[in-house]
Amino acid sequence: MSMQTRHIPDRLDKPLTALLLSWEVLLLVVAISIFIFNSFASPHFLDVWTLSDMTFNFTEKALLALPMALLIIAGEIDLSVAAIIAISSTLMGFAAQFGFQTPTLICVGLAVGLACGAFNGALVTGLGLPSIVVTIGTLSLFRGLAFIILGDQVYKNYPTTFDYFGQGYVIWVVSFELVLFLLMALVFGFLLHFTTFGRKLYFIGRNPVSTQFSGVNVKRIKFILFCLTGVMSGLVSIALTSRLGSTRPSIAQGYELEAITMVVLGGVAISGGAGTIPGVVLAALIMGLVTFGFGLLNVPGIVMSIFVGFLLIGVIALPLLWKRFLWVFKK
Amino acid sequence: MPSLSLQGISKSFPGVRALHNVNLSLYPGQVTALIGENGAGKSTLVKILTGIYQPDEGSITLDGKPVALASAQSAFALGITAIHQETVLFDDLSVAENIYLGHAPRGRLGLIDWKAMNQSASATLAKIHVLHIKPATRLGDLSIANKHLVAVARAMSIDARVVIMDEPTAALSAKEIGEVYDLVALLKSQGKAILFISHKFDEIYKVADRYTVFRDGELVGEDMLANTSQNDMVKLMVGRSVDRVFPKRKSEKGDVVLKVQDLSHPTEFDGLNFELRAGEILGFYGLIGAGRTEAMKALFGLTKPSRGSITINNELIAPKSAADAILAGLVYVPEERGNQGIATGLPIFMNVSLPSLKQTSKNNILRLSEEMKLARHYTERLDLRAASLSQDVATLSGGNQQKVVIAKWLARQPKVIILDEPTKGIDIGSKAAVHEFMAELVAAGMAVIMVSSELPEILGMSDRVIVMRDGLIAETFENKNLGAEQLVRAAAGIAA
């Protein structure tokens, strides 16, 4: 070894085709295609207000998808996000009945989200339970509590200043929700791709044991992720409650599966350890475009879900089939 | 006539030629040893013999008749069975079911007859003189050695003609290894053709009649063992003569770096006392399950000791996690490289920089160029063979993966480095590189603990040797005129 050491380069030059075939570029192509298709399909589509309305279709779920992506990259999952929205919305409504004003309501929404996330995190990291079953349990528990408090009642009496979060516009056609989403996408993108915290998530997702052996406090990071997911659910709860202007215990039902669909469509490996925030943002955009495009064509939302279902399976299946095709072809 | 004969077998995977034009013959009542470095194609061959892989070219004959081993089931049905290194059986199923899965006795309506299955299992176990294992026991409740016996019973549950044993003694204690040798003799006397894969030369000479050597997927030699010396075989295996196995070094010991006093755990180890000086390699020898790895995990903060103290440079440390130990200057290269050492799917440089992210980042923001610099510095010192630092560690060989693990710890510039079975399962070339590097480390003043079950390695590398037995320190030796027998006796608890 005293001999001359051999030099190892940082990276090999990748062929341009590899870049062009990257997941994010593929998603971008799909998004642009749908956009062009939509603009031909309906003359109203290219109207700025139409486009602005479109964003409401995906911003709330996309806000859930951001922390969910981090969680799935770290090898965990949270099925209780929509239930956290329900309990947090219910408690905000409860507080509003006593005349509490908007700042208090926001604190309630975020605090309830944080508490629920911490509860999930404690069960998963403290007791070492699998997150998928824990959050199936807490999903029933959290939404169940909303049902206990509300029953078949509705909370409606929110202060008028509360309307801004789901109905307000920052400037012109740019809604508060859209700005919130873009801001959060930047924050989460930065967190995942440019910080040591983000780097550790990939390691935890790939191999939690060797990561722990490398001196990373795996449990603490996972706990933080669950708390983060909880707080974001609280945030979405504020926006959604404000947009709807009312709370029923069934609020946001099924959002968890749509958020997970966005994450997977965005190229995050469901087994953990791979994925990017730009991918998730593009996937959210695609789902919004599809929903809205079908809406313009008067196709009911549920039919759109068929398309999303096939899209989800298709985008996962195609690369696998392509790889196999290449392998057979080479032989 | 051979029981099983392979002619001209070739097998390729994307980018890798695993086997090229290989021949192999196994004779009834004979043990053939298969020898080769890691990556020589042994495991591919086993997978072809057991029907898991299909060869690209070549033919297989069984008792002179050509056969196709189209699936694991068809290979098994033809009487070709394998006992794998890490018993690949089912912990949550019963012993009887593990023996009969896939060919269970059927009763009325073609349903599985559990009573008959349990009876046949007892009978089969009795055939290999095993009476202490009950068929209804859950397999997971047995020791590794007993699991091996169940795997052999599975082979005996059909009239196996060919038995493949893939490093069957790798995880066993001396007593258990003896039992495996008895079993091989028994199978031999029953006329089975046996393929015995092992890295241990002394073992090969003890149990085998013939040998076959593979190198880089090709057959490079075969003969009766009686005609070949151990040295010739090593030459065949590596393709060059290995004159200097262990680096010679002067031991210049410095001050005491690590001091362990009365370290104890309720069930794993008790009253451990030892010191380690700068520039010293302290070997830990013992049988598998003597508590060595468990003690190291306590030093590294992974398990909590019930009593005792650990000091580094006269400062008391009480590591509650790996992070604490690393901060105190103690790092641990674990035995299970794949599970505990690296994270596959991620590039080399990230694997190396993970414990040093604090140094390479600024305000918790990553700086890739710093990471690359760090990774290059340490991997090049270890002569890592890789196309680039952005290469996925999964694509590296076992030896090079081990270099990545060691590089990641050196980057922390530790005071004490614990290497747990540092050369287990890696090829001879990488082994030498690791040994030489250990010598460099201590020369630079680092203190090294080396846990190893390989006697030559312990004797060749250590300054002092601690032998553990049943969770206690049995004896401590200065490595001067130390013989292998002394260590084995201490490990097994046999009086001199």
Added chain:
Amino acid sequence: MIARQFKSREILLALAIAILIAGVATRSAEFATPRNLAQAFNDSSILIILALAQMSVILTRSIDLSTAANLCFTGMAVAMLNKFHPELPMMIIILVALLWGLALGAFNGILVWKIGIPPIVVTLGTLTIYRGLTFVMSGGAWVNADKMSPAFIELQRQLILGIPVLSWIAILVIVVFVIFMRATKQGRNIYAVGVNPTAAVYVGIDVGRTKFVAFCISGLFSGLAGYLWVSRYVIASVEVANGYELNVIAACVIGGISIAGGVGSVGGAVLGALFLSLIGLALPVINVSPFWQMAISGAAILIAIILNARSDKQKGRLILKKAQNP
């Protein structure tokens, strides 16, 4: 040892059910009468069938999130078949339900087996696809009681030996599962694949194919449950059993079926489903609002997994002699 633990886990659950029944009976003795308990079993039947179907998938380290959507789609299919062809005998209806469900399950299974997509992704996709197709097929319309033939509605309510056909079907399914899981090669392969997929390959089990079979079983019985559900609640719509897949998984979890695969029993799944439905039935009896049910079952799931995890927790290795012979 573990075999004993499994048994004790089921006994524990049976005990919890007995305590639940006894507790409710102190409020209302009516609850514990054989008649009422038989009724309770009848009410649990569909969940029992679905839990067993789900179990076969979970045992192979997979998950089927599409069971409720399958149930909904198949239920609509047979309801519409009945609406347009009321003359068709019930045997045909049931056969169609089984085959329809099987086809949907096989579609999941093929994607898992032949393309290698993770089960959770596949069934997340087909969950929305199957429900969407229900809408397309029905045009969003409901099939109500007045569009269903009397035989379609009444079959499961007929009494044999004083017990409704629905209960008999559940009993039959339980018996089939006991035999299948315990005494057939395919059933044992399902366990083997879950316990150790690598070892399964080595003993000649096709892991992908075994998962495919498990998904087919799940689909088959979800389809059967589809007919039973629609004829029991005499309505077929896109909203049928929305979100019910999580209840089914909850029943399995409470029944001690490990989400990590390979561990779990028919008895456990049945008891888990019974426990979950009994809670729902007991609430009105003790004058608790039905709105409490969801939270209580959530708490039950959490308690069940915490208890199960306790028994799995590893202690340190036994190396010291003194620790071995205290």
